[in-house]
Amino acid sequence: MMSDETPPRDGTPSSPDKGAATRRRVLALGAVSAGAVVSIRPALAQTAGSVLNCEIPVPDITRSGQYIDASGNVVAPGTKGAFPPPGRPFKGEDVKRALAGAQLPGTTPDSNRAYVAYIRRLQRGQGGFTCFASLQMPRG
Amino acid sequence: MRHALSLRIGPFGFRIGSDWRAPIETLADLYADYPRPELPDYTVRLEALRPWRRWIRPAMAVSGDYMLPDAAPLPLAQALLAAEMGMNLQLALGARRFLLLHASAVERDGRALLMSGESGAGKSTLATLLAARGWRFMGDEFALIEPETGLAWPLPRLISLKNDGVSAAARVWPGARFGPLLHDTPKGTIRHLVPDATAIAAMDEPVQPAVLLFPRFGAAAAVRAVPPGEAFVRLTQASTNYVALGEAGFAALTALIRGVPAYAVDYPDGETAIAQVEALWPEP
Amino acid sequence: MSEPLDAFTAVFHRPSGITHLLVSPAHEILAAMGEDALTVAALHARLAASFDLDAEPGALAARLDELVEAGLVEIL
Amino acid sequence: MAGAVTLARALRDPTALRLDTDWTGLITAARAEQLVGSLAWRLHGLPVPEPVAILLAEARDGAEAARRTALWEAEMARRALAPLGLPVVLLKGTAYVAAGLAAGQGRHIGDLDVLVPRDGLDAVEQALIAAGWEWVKPDPYDDAYYRRWMHELPPLIHRERDRMIDVHHTILPLTARRRPDPDALIAAARPLGNGLAVLSPSDMICHAAAHLFADGDLAGGLRNLWDIHCLVEEFGVDGLEARARHHGLGDPVRRACRHARALFGTAMPQGWGKDDALDRLIRRRLLARDGWGRPTRPVTRFAFYVRSHALRMPPAMLVRHLWIKARRRPASS
Numbered sequence: 001m002m003s004d005e006t007p008p009r010d011g012t013p014s015s016p017d018k019g020a021a022t023r024r025r026v027l028a029l030g031a032v033s034a035g036a037v038v039s040i041r042p043a044l045a046q047t048a049g050s051v052l053n054c055e056i057p058v059p060d061i062t063r064s065g066q067y068i069d070a071s072g073n074v075v076a077p078g079t080k081g082a083f084p085p086p087g088r089p090f091k092g093e094d095v096k097r098a099l100a101g102a103q104l105p106g107t108t109p110d111s112n113r114a115y116v117a118y119i120r121r122l123q124r125g126q127g128g129f130t131c132f133a134s135l136q137m138p139r140g
Numbered sequence: 141m142r143h144a145l146s147l148r149i150g151p152f153g154f155r156i157g158s159d160w161r162a163p164i165e166t167l168a169d170l171y172a173d174y175p176r177p178e179l180p181d182y183t184v185r186l187e188a189l190r191p192w193r194r195w196i197r198p199a200m201a202v203s204g205d206y207m208l209p210d211a212a213p214l215p216l217a218q219a220l221l222a223a224e225m226g227m228n229l230q231l232a233l234g235a236r237r238f239l240l241l242h243a244s245a246v247e248r249d250g251r252a253l254l255m256s257g258e259s260g261a262g263k264s265t266l267a268t269l270l271a272a273r274g275w276r277f278m279g280d281e282f283a284l285i286e287p288e289t290g291l292a293w294p295l296p297r298l299i300s301l302k303n304d305g306v307s308a309a310a311r312v313w314p315g316a317r318f319g320p321l322l323h324d325t326p327k328g329t330i331r332h333l334v335p336d337a338t339a340i341a342a343m344d345e346p347v348q349p350a351v352l353l354f355p356r357f358g359a360a361a362a363v364r365a366v367p368p369g370e371a372f373v374r375l376t377q378a379s380t381n382y383v384a385l386g387e388a389g390f391a392a393l394t395a396l397i398r399g400v401p402a403y404a405v406d407y408p409d410g411e412t413a414i415a416q417v418e419a420l421w422p423e424p
Numbered sequence: 425m426s427e428p429l430d431a432f433t434a435v436f437h438r439p440s441g442i443t444h445l446l447v448s449p450a451h452e453i454l455a456a457m458g459e460d461a462l463t464v465a466a467l468h469a470r471l472a473a474s475f476d477l478d479a480e481p482g483a484l485a486a487r488l489d490e491l492v493e494a495g496l497v498e499i500l
Numbered sequence: 501m502a503g504a505v506t507l508a509r510a511l512r513d514p515t516a517l518r519l520d521t522d523w524t525g526l527i528t529a530a531r532a533e534q535l536v537g538s539l540a541w542r543l544h545g546l547p548v549p550e551p552v553a554i555l556l557a558e559a560r561d562g563a564e565a566a567r568r569t570a571l572w573e574a575e576m577a578r579r580a581l582a583p584l585g586l587p588v589v590l591l592k593g594t595a596y597v598a599a600g601l602a603a604g605q606g607r608h609i610g611d612l613d614v615l616v617p618r619d620g621l622d623a624v625e626q627a628l629i630a631a632g633w634e635w636v637k638p639d640p641y642d643d644a645y646y647r648r649w650m651h652e653l654p655p656l657i658h659r660e661r662d663r664m665i666d667v668h669h670t671i672l673p674l675t676a677r678r679r680p681d682p683d684a685l686i687a688a689a690r691p692l693g694n695g696l697a698v699l700s701p702s703d704m705i706c707h708a709a710a711h712l713f714a715d716g717d718l719a720g721g722l723r724n725l726w727d728i729h730c731l732v733e734e735f736g737v738d739g740l741e742a743r744a745r746h747h748g749l750g751d752p753v754r755r756a757c758r759h760a761r762a763l764f765g766t767a768m769p770q771g772w773g774k775d776d777a778l779d780r781l782i783r784r785r786l787l788a789r790d791g792w793g794r795p796t797r798p799v800t801r802f803a804f805y806v807r808s809h810a811l812r813m814p815p816a817m818l819v820r821h822l823w824i825k826a827r828r829r830p831a832s833s
Contacts, residue, residue, distance in 0.1 A: 024474070024475060024476050025475055025476070026475065026476045026477075026478055027448065027449050027452055027471060027475035027476070027477055027478070028448065028449060028478050028479075029449050029471075029477055029478060029479040029483040029484050029487060030478060030479030030483035030486075035490055036446060036447045036448065036449060036450035036487060036490060037444055037445070037446055037450050037490045037491060037494045037496070038432075038444065038445040039442050039443070039444050039445075039494055040442065040443040040444070040445070
């Protein structure tokens with residue numbers, strides 16, 4: 001069943017009773033590859049300050065000064081094998097490139113991997129989560 | 141807040157607060173000829189990132205009624221850009237009385253030319269060049285379409301010119317007032333140009349849109365008529381609040397597309413673009 | 425509310441507030457369905473009454489899946 | 501200078517607002533506390549200066565758009581989950597608008613929150629993913645902790661509509677000391693007649709109070725308290741105390757009602773306890789907003805922020821969780 005209040009029949013260009021008595025139009029049901037329905041989505045990236053202008057603190061302010069271990073956990077300062085926090089939050093576009101394999105500015109390959117692991121684990125409500133989630137946009 | 145200023149640009153009143161004096165003085169100077177709002181629609185705040193960052197390595201967090209979380213702070217020297225981004229964000233996320241299009245607008249014989257395109261397509265520079273040729277400047281960042289009437293309302297904010305756009309504007313606009321030169325901002329080198337007196341005086345005069353342009357700088361000169369379908373899709377992606385407006389947005393956009401011819405214009409330089417516009421502009 | 429543009433039809437779907445752009449055969453399918461609850465076969469027959477169809481019901485089912493994910497059609 | 505205090509007064513008795521009110525401060529604080537839609541409905545029809553009337557009309561317009569989007573998101577979730585034949589209970593803002601309650605009028609609505617039986621969680625997860633929802637985070641499976649201890653699935657977002665859904669199997673993190681009874685919540689849920697249901701009035705109030713204080717840092721606290729005020733005004737309190745005790749939420753519910761009465765004048769029996777030291781601190785935190793929309797009282801705010809982390813993960817659990825993570829060889833991520 002069609003859900004309520006969807007497009008009424010009027011105004012549809014190809015309504016059958018257009019008097020095309022003799023020549024009937026072919027309706028290509030199978031031919032459409034790209035899909036016959038495109039939905040308009042909010043163009044968030046169009047807002048003035050583009051989303052990539054956001055930043056991600058590692059770790060967030062409530063745990064500043066803590067170290068980050070190789071798998072991205074926040075651990076006590078000086079923990080063996082863990083890395084000191086980077087001096088400044090990372091810019092959105094730097095993180096986007098790092099997620100695609102590049103290296104975060106001012107990091108070594110190992111500390112870079114640790115910081116990216118921390119960013120991947122960000123939970124909602126933690127500083128930087130929204131910036132990180134928006135870097136996954138646009139989806140699909 | 142310690143320092144504050146209210147100003148009206150077109151139909152929108154803003155209240156801007158700052159932890160520092162300098163940004164408010166710069167704004168007050170550049171927006172001196174602008175009216176004060178009876179009641180501001182939106183609030184923008186330029187706050188120290190941390191209490192001590194007012195003095196030590198000052199850094200400014202831009203916020204307001206509507207904000208994008210985790211926004212990166214800006215250096216104090218770029219206060220003018222911060223205030224501009226703050227005001228844009230309030231309109232982009234908060235405005236409902238108008239359909240907002242990322243487009244510049246100029247007016248001639250009572251009708252508007254809208255120029256839509258991503259940043260870098262040259263919509264600000266073109267608007268400035270046309271204003272220097274006698275068109276009335278309406279806005280360089282947002283075109284406001286009133287859903288009930290279809291009229292385009294002016295939003296003559298300071299024009300933010302990037303890199304070589306600054307010299308182009310200075311050449312054709314010798315008497316213009318400029319804001320400070322802002323280096324290595326997120327948008328490169330920027331300088332703000334104050335719109336001329338006629339543009340500010342006419343900020344409450346809406347006009348009927350007559351032509352919609354999709355300019356693209358840098359390619360060989362070419363003009364192509366843009367079919368309604370393509371124009372519709374491009375404008376839904378060039379609008380910050382099309383989806384939020386719901387039915388009113390759909391009605392406003394389809395009416396605009398139905399009533400206004402659209403062209404894609406590639407231009408290698410300003411002179412060519414102006415000639416192309418003159419050729420496309422309908423006789424009064 | 426719908427607006428026929430050249431390449432497609434722009435449709436504003438009130439319950440969701442979402443604008444969809446439909447190309448053939450999507451808006452013909454919606455027009456043929458109206459508000460009725462139909463099986464795929466019944467819909468295929470209804471379409472066959474007005475158009476020469478180029479495919480069997482299976483292809484129609486794929487088009488319907490798209491309309492279902494967009495929320496324009498509901499599976500009962 | 502109007503701020504959250506004036507906002508609470510305006511919501512409590514809008515007729516008491518004088519024409520020379522600091523309207524800008526009031527509207528700015530209302531937007532910051534996500535209560536501008538509710539304020540706009542409370543002031544509807546009252547004499548206000550013309551530019552204020554325009555802003556309030558815009559706020560009502562915005563709230564209406566949010567209401568439609570929320571109801572559509574609930575409808576699409578219903579269509580995706582209907583084949584499973586499981587009870588699907590709407591929570592928080594979406595529930596208030598779906599049931600047409602006063603608490604839903606003009607309300608700002610965030611993500612869609614639904615409650616489903618815990619044993620149906622995997623089926624719900626698969627149905628939603630099949631219907632176009634995706635994990636917000638690219639690799640949620642490494643958050644075993646999240647799935648094991650939290651009261652919900654990791655957040656999902658629909659790939660076309662960009663709207664998030666939180667699927668709960670109870671209404672408080674499993675780590676929280678208090679244990680509401682999810683089966684009772686679902687059993688007492690009231691069907692809306694369209695395949696979805698909402699909690700019973702008493703359970704709604706219990707959930708709102710638990711959400712208000714369980715979260716700990718009281719972000720959005722004023723709006724949650726306004727919800728509780730509207731629910732109590734609409735349904736009264738009979739059966740509430742017994743129900744709260746059943747869920748082990750007696751203290752948060754009494755505390756929430758005390759604050760609602762103090763700020764919004766909610767009519768309720770007197771014997772719901774006197775303010776204690778924590779209440780005074782809570783009220784300072786709830787009203788910590790100035791007329792510029794700035795959060796004020798940073799020390800109080802930070803205290804609640806730290807408290808929220810402690811509440812979410814009791815010390816014993818925290819130590820055990822860290823020990824497990826430390827012992828496991830870190831996979832080369």
